[in-house]
Amino acid sequence: MTRTDNSKGTDSRRLTRRHFLGRAAGLSGIVAAPWIVSSPALGANGNVAPSERITVGLIGKGLMGSGHLRRLVGDRSVQVLAVCDVDRLRCEDGKRRVEETYAADRSSGTYHGCAAYNDYRELLARPDIDAVVIVTPDHWHALQAIDAAKAGKDIYCEKPISITVRQGRRLAETVRRYCRIFQTGTQYRSIPTVRRVCEFVRAGGLGKVKQVFTLWSSLAGFMRAVRFKSHAKMIDAGKSGNSYVPLDFALPAEPVPEGLDWNLWVGPALWHPYNRLYHTNPSPGVVPWSFEEDFGAASVTWHHSHSADVIQYALGAENSGPVEFIHPASGEYPTLTCKYANGTLLHLVDNWPMVKNVYKAVPATARLAGSFGGVFVGEKGWVTSMSTGGPVEGGPENIFDQMKLKTRQVNIGDNNHHANWLECIRTRRQPSTDEEIGHRSASLGHLTIIAHKLQRSLKWDPAAEVFPDDDMANRLLCRAMRAPWPI
DSSP: OOOOOSSTTSSTTOOOHHHHHHHHHTTTTTTTGGGOOHHHHHTOTTOOOGGGSEEEEEEOOSHHHHHHHHHHHTOTTEEEEEEEOSBHHHHHHHHHHHHHHHHTTSTTSOOOOOEEESSHHHHHTOTTOOEEEEOSOHHHHHHHHHHHHHTTOEEEEOSSSOSSHHHHHHHHHHHHHTTOOEEESOGGGGSHHHHHHHHHHHTTTTSSEEEEEEEOOOTHHHHTSGGGGGGTTTTTHHHHTTOSSOBOOOOOOOOOOTTBOHHHHHTTSOOOOOOTTTOOSSOSSSSTTTTBTTTOOTHIIIIIHHHHHHHHHHHTOTTSOOSEEEOGGGSSSSSOEEEOTTSOEEEEESSTHHHHHTSOOSOTTOOOOOBSSOEEEESSOEEEOOBSSSSOOEESTTHHHHHTOSOSOOOTTOOOHHHHHHHHHHHOOOOTTOHHHHHHHHHHHHHHHHHHHHTSOEEOBTTTTBOTTOHHHHGGGOOOOOTTOOO
16 A cells, blocks of 8 residues: 655654753752652651652553553652653543542642653653653654663663664663663563463473464454444455554544644654544554554564563573574465574464464363463473463473462462562662563564565574575665654
8 A cells, every 4th residue: 555645744843852951941840849748758657758759750641551650650669750642631631640649648638740741852851750651652662762761761661662673672772871771561471470481481391392382463353343444445454454464554634633743643653644543532442553564563562572572581582582484385384483593483373273273282172362472382291371361271280280380370460560670770680571672572573574574484693683695674674764753
C-alpha cells in the first residue's frame, strides 16, 4: 500500500530545547510545599520522608500507563510529580488520580502537587524529577528513553524498547554513556515461579536444551475484529489478517478529537492522518495501534518481547541472540525457526497444539496453555514457563522434585519488577532486565519480522549485529524518522 505524505504537520507546537527549559525552570518548585506535612513529612507511621522519596514522572497514560500509575502512587517510597500525555483527557485524568490518592493520606484531604504536561520534553526538563516511566506507543520508546537518559533521568520503559534493531542499540549505548538505571517492562521473569523455571533450565536441569517453542501471532486478531469492520474491505482484512508482520495501511483521515495533539502523537513516525483505529479515548485495547508498522510491531508488541526475555534468560543468551533465522520456505522446519550457536532451536508456532501435532516434541496428553513464555524440551525432559495459562507443566514428574518450586501456580501480580528498578535507583546496581537485555529481547522479534518480510532464511552475527554479506536485510535494521525527531 502507498504511504501517506510524510511532510505534514512537522512544525506544529514545536519546542526548542531553550524554550522548554526556560518554561520548566519556573515550575521546579511546584511540588515542594504540598509535602510539608507532619507525620508523612517526618517519615513516621511507615511513611518515607520526602527527601528520601524517588520522584517520578509518567509519560503516557493509556491503559497500560494507568496500571503503572496505580503501582507508583501506591508506593510510599515514590512521589509522582508529573503526568504527561498528548491526549488532554488522559493527562488530566492521570493528574486527578495522583492528587486524589495523595490527598486521601493528608489530614487536610487536599493535594495539588502533580503537574500535567502535553510535551514530554517539558517533564524531562524538571530538575526535581529523578526517574520516568515511559508507556507510549512503540515508535516513541527509544527516542524518549534516549532523551530521558540525556536529561539525567533513570528509566522504566515498556517493551519493546525500540521499533528497529539500530534504535535499540543506540538506546543501550546512550543509557550506559549517561550512567542511568534502565528497566525494561518485561516483568514475567520477575514472577518467582517463572524465574525458578528459568534458573532450572539455565543450570542444565533439562540437560542440553534441544528445542524451545513460543507463540508468534498473525494480524488476524486485529484485522478481523469488530472495530475494523467498517474498514474491512479497504484493508482487505481476509488477506492482511494472514500477515505475520505489521503492515502499512492508508486509513482514511478522520477529525482529530478535541484535546488530542495528533502531530505530537505521530512524532518521529512517518505521517499518518488521525484515524480512531490508532487512538481512541477510552482505549479499545492495550495496544490498539500495534498493527501499523510505523507505530508498532504486532507480535513483538503483544507478547513476543515478554517470551523472548524469559526464553533467552533460561538459555543464557539474554545478552546475545540466534545466529540463524530459518524460514519455512527452506523446507527445514514447518514454522520460522531461530537457531542459536550451541544448536538450540527456537520454533515460533501459531498455537500450542502445533508443539504436539506438528513437531511431536511433547506427549500428546501434555497440557499447554498461556503466553509470555515458552516450552523447553531437553535431553532429560520438558517444562513450560507460560503465564496466564494455569500451572507450570512438564515431565517426567521428578523434574519438579529437582526444581524445588514452592508452587507451580504462576501469579502474575506476584512480581518485584518495579521494586527491583526502584531499589537499583537507590543502589545504582543493574536491574533484572537492563537496557542490553531489553534490546536483545526486542531484537529477536525485529529480526524475525525481517525474515518474514524477505520470505527467506538469514544468517545473523549477534556480536556485530549485522546480517553477513546481506545488504538487503541490513537495510531493514533501521528506518528514517520524521523531522524534527532524529535520534
